[in-house]
Each structure stands twice: as structure tokens, then as C-alpha cells.
Amino acid sequence: MTSTPATAERRRDADRTRAEILDVAQREFARYGYAGARVDEIAARMRTTKRMIYYYFGSKERLYIAVLEKAYAEVRAVERTVDVEHLAPVEAIRTLAELTFDHHDAHRDFIKLVAIENIHQAEHIRKSEALAGLGAPVLDLITRILETGRASGDFVTEADAIDVHMMISAFCFFRVANQHTFGALFGRDMTAPEHRDRLRQMVGEMTVGYLCGSGARP
Amino acid sequence: MTSTPATAERRRDADRTRAEILDVAQREFARYGYAGARVDEIAARMRTTKRMIYYYFGSKERLYIAVLEKAYAEVRAVERTVDVEHLAPVEAIRTLAELTFDHHDAHRDFIKLVAIENIHQAEHIRKSEALAGLGAPVLDLITRILETGRASGDFVTEADAIDVHMMISAFCFFRVANQHTFGALFGRDMTAPEHRDRLRQMVGEMTVGYLCGSGARP
DNA sequence: TGTTTTACGAACTAGATAGTTAATTAATGT
DNA sequence: ACATTAATTAACTATCTAGTTCGTAAAACA
Secondary structure: OOOOOOOHHHHHOOOHHHHHHHHHHHHHHHHHHHOOOOOHHHHOOOOOOOOHHHHHHHHHHHHHHHHHHHHHHHHHHHHHHOOOOOOOHHHHHHHHHHHHHHHHHHHHHHHHHHHHHHHHHOOHHHOOOOOOOOHHHHHHHHHHHHHHHHHOOOOOOOOOOHHHHHHHHHHHHHHOOOOHHHHHHHOOOOOOOOHHHHHHHHHHHHHHHHHHHHOOOO | OOOOOOOOOOOHHHHHHHHHHHHHHHHHHHHHHHHHOOOOHHOOOOOOOOOHHHHHHOOHHHHHHHHHHHHHHHHHHHHHOOOOOOHHHHHHHHHHHHHHHHHHHHHHHHHHHHHHHHOEEEEEEEHHHHOOOHHHHHHHHHHHHHHHHHHHOOOOOOHHHHHHHHHHHHHHHHHHHHHHHHHHOOOOOOHHHHHHHHHHOOOOOOHHHHHHHHOOOO
């Protein structure tokens, strides 16, 4: 059993080639959409040829699905590192909101892939078993925080975990996904560094403010 | 001057043909994206031919821009009917949030077109002069509400009109635009009728809650 | 009425694009 | 060393798609 050098350069390296295809394809799909992305263009941006795309992935659609799965897997890996269990409910939910903000900020290609997938009515996500049940962990976390917060009397608003997750995601997602049209219409790039901290704080305040209620309601 | 019958059917009717092309094209672009939409398919869904698309619009891209302009124009028309000036600031902002919700709910094609436009980095919106300065009216309105609310002491949070508009839009937009991936991951169709009223109330509470602050902050 | 202009339809084309064929070379196992 | 398998390349093809050509007929106009 001759072991292959893991670090040194090899003329032929299936893993490396596969990974490079996925990498380039992710950028291409995120930038131009599924239909707009060109297989030839992806090939041109690699050190290998178009034939390899079909060798490893079979079709444009299967390549796209593979890109989606990889992107979601990375996201899931980050999510697992979140630990807010030791915090009091108000701080836990604020921290979760801010971490979600950071996460969306750091994975813009992923955001765009999700937006693209929605245009296609999530048909590819639904096709992939690897992507089913991906939402459960966050919902469990939020559910526990909400229970604690209601028990302590901090949270007064009735909303379930999915509602709260949607509220947080909507803010973080929109800021990245709609930066271009919003920028064109309102003359402000919400993803610019000078707005980052303020908006990050805002999503935390917004969520906490909603759950805790305010003096303005009769 | 022979006047043409306005209501009766005519074999040739430029306005009608033009309008039908725009209508069919809007559905097609909203459903498949710019690159994914097929000119032939648009033609097949009309009672006229593909030739007419080029006769009236010149190219696929110019047709797409015309669709965008029409969609934005309709939206603007609705926006002009909003009158919340006579309301107290808290109710004004809540009403604005709920109206925005209704508006997004009622114009789903428009939402999808905006999502598509973001994938293309708003290049078409930027090309169209008809779409510049479209954001100003809402911002003026929010600015006035915020001023009144701060003067009365109802609003304590420091956020400007663009921030508030983004917060409201994000929620309403996300619910419609991301319904498919969200549904696939969390098993809930946020656009389903049984969630509508709750989410509508939620966006109002959320915005008011944020602006008025809550007891949870030190 | 005759002429011009506007609106329309069927068939066609050039180029782009996803996907293939078949030969080749590097690594692996014996 | 040699056979086998995995990885890779270059050139090719069928099809799809935006855009066109050319001819025609209904309105508008004089």
C-alpha cells in the first residue's frame, strides 16, 4: 500500500479536482443563477476541463445540487458551534440574533444560492435528502430559550420558535440578499462596513423588543 | 378622423397586444428568472407571435426592463393611496407596517422580480431612469412619523427612516420570497392563509416594539 | 378610392450551450 | 515490470434559443 502524499502536489488528484469544481461552480451559480450560470464558463475558470464536471457530477443540475449541499453543510457546521444555553433568555435570544447576523454577513454566496433556489421554488432542495430536517436544531434551541423566558416572565409575546426564527432570518437575509435593489432605490448599501454594527445591534433589539413587549401596547 | 372602437374586439390593437406581452412576460420572468425565461415560451402563451415581442420591445432584456417598470409603477400607485398622517405615531407606524405586509402579500410576482433583480445585482433597475428616486416618498413619510413620535416621547430608539423601512420590508419580503426554502426546511408555508393574520400583527408589533423600546434593556 | 402607415404572422438563421466520444496518461496493485 | 483502473484531455455534436427576414393585411388618411 503506497500512501499518496497528502500535501504535495500531484498531477492527478480526484479530491482536489472535485473540490475545485465545487468551489468555482458555487461562485458561478451564486453570481448568475442556475439558468444564467454557464458550464463552459465554470470550466474555463478551473485548471481542469469541462469533461471533469460531467465525470464527477453527471449534469449541470447535479452539480448545482452538490453545490447547495456543500453550502448548507458548511452552514450547519457553524451552527453547531453556537452555545447560548448558559445565558439568560433575553441575552440568549439577543446573542442568537447577532450570531445569525454575523453568519449571514460571512456567507453571502450561501444567501444568494438560497435566493436562487427560491426562484426555482426549492425544487432542488426538495430533491436532496441531505438537506431534509436541516432546520430542526435551531428550532429546538429557540424553543428552549422561549420556554425559559416565559417561565421567568421576561417574554410576554406569544410566538413560536418558527416565527421567531423567521423574524431574525428575514432581517439578516434581506440585508444581504436585497442589497442591490435597496441600494439602487434608497441610496444606501446596507452591507457597507459603516452600517454593520448598527444593524447588528438592531436585529438584537428588535427581537428582544418584540418578545418582551413594550409600553406602547394598550 | 375615424375613431376606433375602444371596447369592441379589433383584429389589430397595438395597446392590447403590448399589454398582453407584458402580462405574460411578467409571469414568465417571475417564475423562471431572467436567464431561465424563454422568449419562445412567452410567445407560445399569447395569442400573438414572438415577432411582436421584438416589434414592440426590441430584445429580451428591454422586455424584461419594461416588465420591471410596469411592476414598480403599479406598486407606486398603491403606495400613493397610503394615508397615515392623521394617526398618532405609534398607530401610524403600525399601520404602515401592516399595509406593507398586505402589499407584499398581494404582489407576489413583483417580489420575485425584485429577488431576481438582486441576483443580477440590480443592473437593469440601474439602467432605467423610470425607476430612480422611487424610494423617496416612503422615506419622507417614515421620517415625519419618526419625528412626531420622538417629539411625543413614544419613540426612544435611534434609527433613521431607511433603517425602519428596511426592518419592515425585510419581514414582509422574506415571508413571500423565501416561502419555498423556508417551507422545505421548517415544514411551514408562511404564506398559507392560517398564518397570515398572526404574521401581519407580528410585523406591526415588532416595529412598534423596537421603536418604543422595552423594559428588557438595562 | 387609392395610398401610406401600422400591426401582424410564418418560417428561417446564426450562435450559444449542455452534454459526448474516444483516445491518453498517471497512479495502483501484483 | 506489468496489467489494471482511475483521472484527464481535446475535439465533437445535437439541440435549444435569441433574434431576423420577408411578405401580408388591416387601419388611418387624403
